[in-house]
Amino acid sequence: MKRCVVVGSGAREHALAWALAKSGEVVVTPGNAGIAAHGLACVATPAIDLEADLFVIGPEQPLVDGLADQLRTQGKTVFGPGTAGAQLEGSKSFMKEFLADAGVPTAAYGDFSDERSALAFLETMSAPYVIKTDGLAAGKGVLVTNDLAAARRDVLEKLSGAAFGDAGRTIVIEEGLVGEECSLHVLCDGTTAVPLVAAQDFKRVGDGDEGANTGGMGAYAPMPSLTSDQVVEIMRLIITPTLEELRRRDLEFRGVLYAGVMRTASGPKLLEYNVRFGDPEAEVLVPLYGDSLFDVLLQCAQGRLENRTLPASGAAVTVVLAAEGYPYSPRKGDVIDGIGDDGQLLEAREDVIVFHAATLRNAEGRFITRGGRVLAVTGLGASVSDARRRAYEGADRISFKGSIRRSDIALTVSTVAR
Ligand code: AMP
Numbered sequence: 001m002k003r004c005v006v007v008g009s010g011a012r013e014h015a016l017a018w019a020l021a022k023s024g025e026v027v028v029t030p031g032n033a034g035i036a037a038h039g040l041a042c043v044a045t046p047a048i049d050l051e052a053d054l055f056v057i058g059p060e061q062p063l064v065d066g067l068a069d070q071l072r073t074q075g076k077t078v079f080g081p082g083t084a085g086a087q088l089e090g091s092k093s094f095m096k097e098f099l100a101d102a103g104v105p106t107a108a109y110g111d112f113s114d115e116r117s118a119l120a121f122l123e124t125m126s127a128p129y130v131i132k133t134d135g136l137a138a139g140k141g142v143l144v145t146n147d148l149a150a151a152r153r154d155v156l157e158k159l160s161g162a163a164f165g166d167a168g169r170t171i172v173i174e175e176g177l178v179g180e181e182c183s184l185h186v187l188c189d190g191t192t193a194v195p196l197v198a199a200q201d202f203k204r205v206g207d208g209d210e211g212a213n214t215g216g217m218g219a220y221a222p223m224p225s226l227t228s229d230q231v232v233e234i235m236r237l238i239i240t241p242t243l244e245e246l247r248r249r250d251l252e253f254r255g256v257l258y259a260g261v262m263r264t265a266s267g268p269k270l271l272e273y274n275v276r277f278g279d280p281e282a283e284v285l286v287p288l289y290g291d292s293l294f295d296v297l298l299q300c301a302q303g304r305l306e307n308r309t310l311p312a313s314g315a316a317v318t319v320v321l322a323a324e325g326y327p328y329s330p331r332k333g334d335v336i337d338g339i340g341d342d343g344q345l346l347e348a349r350e351d352v353i354v355f356h357a358a359t360l361r362n363a364e365g366r367f368i369t370r371g372g373r374v375l376a377v378t379g380l381g382a383s384v385s386d387a388r389r390r391a392y393e394g395a396d397r398i399s400f401k402g403s404i405r406r407s408d409i410a411l412t413v414s415t416v417a418r
């Protein structure tokens with residue numbers, strides 16, 4: 001039996017491990033209490049000391065830090081780019097320069113590390129104002145606002161290091177784009193690129209897209225409003241030139257390139273690249289590919305992905321249950337009711353899966369909260385609305401003190417192509 005090591009400890013890694021375990025033996029490092037309870041082996045041993053046929057690196061930080069390079073140096077087969085390719089996510093100013101060289105449509109921008117020139121550039125922009133940390137900030141380093149005074153304050157807080165430490169000492173100020181967003185994940189083996197179905201995530205903490213940006217409060221896939229012609233257009237305008245630029249720079253990218261795309265009135269524009277599966281997008285994408293995932297990720301890692309459409313079945317919706325205070329200062333340590341010893345719903349269901357993002361077991365063996373996003377409850381169905389009903393049925397059965405969630409995930413999913 002083939003063996004796979006998954007690196008990471010969140011709901012994305014839970015989803016990956018769960019799907020990969022359908023066709024192989026899976027070990028997660030370090031994993032979390034909920035992943036272990038679900039019958040998937042979790043070990044504290046670092047990936048570098050483990051043996052497997054395939055290594056799948058979940059989060060961005062180890063990719064940026066060069067874990068994929070270290071493993072490849074040891075002769076391991078790895079799904080995830082090396083540190084050079086990971087710069088597409090690790091540094092927004094690198095990404096923006098790269099996009100300009102590649103000719104990929106994106107928002108106009110400037111990058112700054114001093115207050116005077118940043119504020120002067122800001123005055124030349126019109127609302128919505130968009131200010132981003134250059135470095136990694138767990139999806140929280142972006143302010144989008146119509147309020148110029150708030151934008152000015154944000155520039156000063158980021159550059160001073162007060163808001164995000166060193167990640168914010170360089171900032172990117174961007175033209176605000178307007179349109180519908182989609183997350184297009186593209187599997188790449190260094191040469192061939194194959195898109196998965198498009199997903200949409202819900203980044204703001206509150207219903208109606210109000211409140212702070214978070215890592216993501218829920219997601220659904222596929223996106224009925226995105227036609228296959230529109231996917232072809234995104235591939236042509238955004239992904240193909242990116243792959244050509246990667247080749248020009250001699251950067252081999254084996255992993256998933258996650259394009260955050262804004263579909264504007266003047267065509268699709270790239271908001272950002274991530275170099276790993278989205279979280280919570282993985283919690284809806286991975287279940288749609290089920291049994292084929294192991295082989296496809298292995299083919300990517302080996303540089304022998306075939307250019308073909310990957311079959312996805314049905315639809316999925318995930319609802320994130322977060323702790324009170326998220327995304328700023330989440331409370332921790334509250335007992336979670338409604339899940340059993342295996343970390344799943346008390347009344348077992350095939351069409352609802354509880355992926356654990358940040359849970360622990362207390363001395364009595366009960367699951368307790370351990371961070372901002374606690375659980376991602378995924379419902380599966382024939383359509384997005386079926387999947388949505390199941391996700392919320394599952395979420396309704398789970399409770400912990402102060403828990404927050406959005407009630408409008410996938411509520412108004414357009415079935416009309418735009
Ligand atoms: P990012 O981390 O760059 O994806 O930004 C997080 C979120 O902020 C995106 O998903 C968008 O919703 C929003 N955003 C980022 N850049 C822009 C932009 N240039 N115009 C409008 N919204 C943006």
Ligand code: GLY
Nearest residue numbers: 215216278279280
């Ligand atoms: N859901 C957004 C991200 O993973 O970056």
